[in-house]
Amino acid sequence: MKRLLPGVFGLALLCCGMAVAQAKEPIVLGLHADMSSGSALAGEAIRRGALLAISELNAQGGLLGGRKLELVVRDHHGVPTRATEQLPELASTPHLVALLSGLHGPPVVQNLRFLHEHQLLVVSPWAATTGVVHHQWSPSYTFRVSVNDQQMAEYLIAQALARGHTRLGLILEKTGWGRSNSKAFTEALARRQMAPVAEQWINWADVDGEEQLAAVERSGADALLLAANAPESAAVVRALMRRPADKRLPIYAHGGISGPDFVRQSGALLSQVDLHVVQTFSFIGNPGARAKAVAAKYHALFGTRSEEEIFGPAGTAQAYDAVWLLALAIQKAKSTERARVRDALEHLGPYEGLVRTYQPAFSPSRHEALSPSDYKMATFNPRGVLVLAQPVGTPP
Structure with a gap:
């Protein structure tokens, strides 16, 4: 028995170490957008909005006991076939929970089968194409924080x-x-x-x-x-x-x-x-305390000096809100498993975002976070x- 104790103790230490390591693994979000062609700056506006939210969340200690968020970016140039080629790699990215789509809707719409067969969660902070959210797939893995065509x-x-x-x-x-x-x-x-x-x-x-x-x-x-x-x-x-x-x-x-x-x-x-x-949103003349705080952080991170320099403000704000909503869903699910995060998105409580106060953002029958009252x-x-x-x- 005495000879067994060191081995048992060592195994316990190993398991404990593995648990600590797992707790510190990153939580990965992806941005799948045009980053280099005709709408590249729209993609950059989304990236900046996502990074603003990620920096706030990480400064608060991250999620699920200290796991920090990371953003990976893939450039599909707005071309659906290029998006199709890139999705398998994104779907298999370690610790990836969800994708933010870009300005273009067709790269999502033409890949709905793959997204749902691989339970790849997508939140659109810009693309307005009706079919991004309204389709026959159930349960749906696509959500929108943007206008709807x-x-x-x-x-x-x-x-x-x-x-x-x-x-x-x-x-x-x-x-x-x-x-x-x-x-x-x-x-x-x-x-x-x-x-x-x-x-x-x-x-x-x-x-x-x-x-x-x-x-x-x-x-x-x-x-x-x-x-x-x-x-x-x-x-x-x-x-x-x-x-x-x-x-x-x-x-x-x-x-x-x-x-x-x-x-x-x-x-x-x-x-x-x-x-x-x-x-749906502007930083210019916005009296909201959160809008002012986010604008100040934007200036600090990206070297701007006035709200007029914040390009694509609606896309930036919608991406910021989308990341926060995903973070709340991850916390609610107590997991990064995509199916559980998807379910949690449908059952969030009220959240005071940049674009609006969501009461709530989504439900099982509604994956549109915004309405014409926000336009x-x-x-x-x-x-x-x-x-x-x-x-x-x-x-x-």
Whole structure:
């Protein structure tokens, strides 16, 4: 018996050491987005929002008894097939709990089978494509902390009508996301016994939107509904700027153009276009204590000095909230097992985030954290910065 004691004691020490080591293993989140192509700065805005939340959580001691969070980033250039190639490696990454998707919806939608077969949890802090969250897979492993194409279409049309525009033309990017918006706009207009007076499509990487804009103008449209990402939207806006000021159609645009990629590609006269963009959040003039604290941390981490320098503010804030919601779910689940974290996301309590107070963020029947009550209109100031504007028909 005496000879057994050292061995037993050694085994106990080994097990204890393994438990301590396991407690200190990282908790990994992934960012799967365009980080180098036409919407790269949108991906960077998401990355920064995620890092802000991760830095706060790690400063508080991490999760599950001291496990620190880490972020791994994979660049799919906005191309669904590249995303497909990268997903097996991400799914097998040690300690990876969930992915944040990027600006583009198709890399998620076209890989829903893989995501669900491998129980790979995805939270979208930007992509608005309806099919990211609304699909046949059950239980669903996709959640959203962003606008939704269907709700956004209703909101934009209501804003256009409130400003007296009744002949609405569409310009959409020729992708799955553009088709999602075509369906959303057309159905929202049909509910009002209306139809678009024109529907034009612009290809990825088109540098001139003249043909599409001219077709909308010939239809007699008095306003344009635009759903395209930064490069293609900039092509349309540059074409519009060639018109005399009194001939320029007002534009009501999806939030896909809210990043600095669009500002850089549109030119110096952007503020001279009557352009209204859906947003959910701004740091500029925000009186909230948490918004001020996060802005201060942003400046410290990324070397900015004013809130106007925080690009893609809605994407940044939504990514920040998404990481905090995932952290709360991990704590509630007392586990990093993806299925348990997924279930916990559906049963969180209230949480006061940057974009809104979530009461709660999700439920078993609702994986959309935001609603049209969170939507706001914004315009570009002379410095190319989005600033919130009071929507028509709402109280000051």
